[in-house]
Amino acid sequence: MSDVFQPAPKLETGIAGLDQITFGGLPRGRTTLVSGTTGTGKTLLATEFLARGIQRHDEPGVFITFEERPEDIRRNAASLGLDIAAWEAAGMWAFVDASDAGPESEEIVGGYDFGGLMARVGHAVTGICAKRLSFDSLGAVFSRFADAGVVRSELKRVVGGLRDLEVTSLLTAERTEEYGAISRFSIEEFVADNVVLLRNVLEQERRRRTVEILKLRGAPHRAGEWLFAIDARQGLVVLPLSTIGAGTPASSERVTTGIPELDEMCGGGFYKDAVAFVSGPTGVGKTLLATHFVAAGVAAGERCVLFSFEESREQLVRNASSWGLDLEAMEATGSLMLRCESPELASLEHHFLSVEQAIEDYRPMRLAVDNLSALERVATVRGIRDVVIGLGSYVKQHEVTTLFTATSGFVGGSSVTEAHLSVLTDSILLLRYAEVAGEMRRSVTVVKMRGSRHDHAIREFTIDDHGMHIGDPLRGASGVLFPSELKGR
């Protein structure tokens, strides 16, 4: 027992995000229990653990299935582009099929052990020199063999046998509730070194899938629940992918905001690796600012991505043309990727992945996302916060100058998200309506510009068929930044 508190060397799972929250993977040569209620993705995780081992690390794997039949697992994996049959033929994957034993009934008379299972597992592991093993699920064994005491002691022996075989194993187990006992039958008591919990929680009518590392053999890991998604291209992805990346490089290089006067207000433009937020009420000009931002990039020959969660492609193109900005012509140069997605068509996690994949595929230098508040229709505030933080750190690592827009109250004022988002953002611009001498005017203010001096004035701006024009400080207006309807909060 002397080595219990010695963190074991890790084995990279190859599952996107999981290696980051575990600081490098699962303890090598050990067993990790993955517990969750039904439908949380345990079998998928068990499948991917082997699949990524084969694809990314050339490590063969054995899958012990007590629940689904091998043909079902093959078929489900195929829908994610994983060809298990081909791996089986290549000696990289082997099933130990312990799913329900066919038509004839099985009766129990007298004492028994799991010698048959152990012999098969040993045979499968040595047969393909497996480095990884998935066992799905321990709970199903209890429903096959009635005597829980015998099953417990026999499974304990099987788990001990896995350690002797020197495979890194992932064992699944069932829970009956999301926030209660770790597993039915207290399985964690004999595979207790490492425990991962999967949850599928309905929160404010939104379903959230999360993964939590409960313990990892005394080794450090990221605490808390992490969102994960099941993506058709990447499979299981734990979000945010990149909060834990290398230290973010601080660039001193400036890029234009798209509007010369705004560059001046910011002390020379945004930093190249900056994340900027533009907050303002509906119709004030957020989309316009975002369009200027990408148009300036395209004009300089930089690749840009404009993501819209608010307007259709037609609306976006038409509005831009009324400001003298031709998005379709920009697309034709090959420097602009225009993506319009309806928030309701996918979950928050999938939207996040689709932005990331656009960055991955297109490698832009600029990214504008308009408008984060639209995502509130499909996600909780906490979910958006997680995703924005994750995305913000992702774009920083890739040095993509990024501009997010949000409807007022999201960043400004006393909103719940503000404290979290302002830590991440480098620049915050407020666009506001102001009432001056009985007239409605528009104003722009730079309220934050990390690492730089900036103009503190509240400046007026106008919009015409050549876009946005920033003028002089707006005098005589008050309550612009904190409109009276927000003051009372």
Place this chain on the structure above:
Amino acid sequence: MAETQDSYSFRIFVTGESLRSQRAAANLRSLCAAALGDGFEIEVVDVLERPELAESERIIATPTVLRLSPPPSRRVVGDLSDFDLAAAALGLVQPEAPANLGGPS
């Protein structure tokens, strides 16, 4: 016995030379001898020596007895230490025989 006596065939999966394995094989032999006289065959398979056969028959527990013939096929797990239950599970008692089925259930 209505059936042809020599048609009974069993395969018993055991693990190595363990006491439980030996006991199970011995119990099966005496059960068969009592019910069938000489008309039976028993094949003892050690899963450690023939894991591929354990795999194709999907054996999890040892000992496991398969009644290969006559049909219907049967699987019985355990060392068969309760003779009455074992005989019933393996189909070695005639349904009309008023055997004492009042054992532990």
